[in-house]
Amino acid sequence: MEVVGEAVFMLTKAFKTAHPETPWKMIESMRHILVHDYANVISETLYDTAVNSIPEFRKQVEKYLTETDWVEWEKEEDLFNDAQDAVYKSIVGMAKNMRARGMSLQEIAEITGLSEMEIEEL
Numbered sequence: 001m002e003v004v005g006e007a008v009f010m011l012t013k014a015f016k017t018a019h020p021e022t023p024w025k026m027i028e029s030m031r032h033i034l035v036h037d038y039a040n041v042i043s044e045t046l047y048d049t050a051v052n053s054i055p056e057f058r059k060q061v062e063k064y065l066t067e068t069d070w071v072e073w074e075k076e077e078d079l080f081n082d083a084q085d086a087v088y089k090s091i092v093g094m095a096k097n098m099r100a101r102g103m104s105l106q107e108i109a110e111i112t113g114l115s116e117m118e119i120e121e122l
Contacts, residue, residue: 001049004057005031022060036115096122 008016008027016024030049033041091112098108105116112119 001046001054002031002034005034019060019064022057027057032115036117092122095119 005027008024009031011024016022034046091114095108095112095114095118098111099105099119099122105119108114108119109116
C-alpha cells in the first residue's frame with residue numbers, strides 16, 4: 001500500500017481530476033500515515049482496505065492503463081517530471097519559511113502536505 005500511495009502521489013492533478021471515482025487523496029493520506037506516522041496505523045483499517053478496497057482499485061487501475069495513450073504519455077513525461085520537481089522544491093521552500101516564522105510542524109504539514117518528519121529534516 002505504501003508503493004501504491006507513492007505512485008498515486010506522482011500522478012498529475014489533471015489525471016486525478018479526470019478520474020474522480022478513485023479516492024486519490026485518501027490513498028495518498030494512507031501512504032503518509034504508513035510511512036511517517038506508523039505508530040498510529042489502525043491494523044483493522046489496513047486489513048479492511050487490503051481486503052475490500054484494493055480489488056476495486058485494481059480494476060480501476062487496469063481500466064486506466066488500457067485507456068492511456070502511451071505514445072502521447074511518453075512525450076509529456078519529461079515535462080511532467082520537471083514540473084513535479086519544481087512543485088516539490090516550492091513546497092519545501094514554503095515549509096522552510098513557515099518553520100522560520102515559528103509555525104508548528106502540524107500546521108506546516110496540514111498546509112503543505114509534507115509529513116512532520118519531512119519538515120523536521122528541513
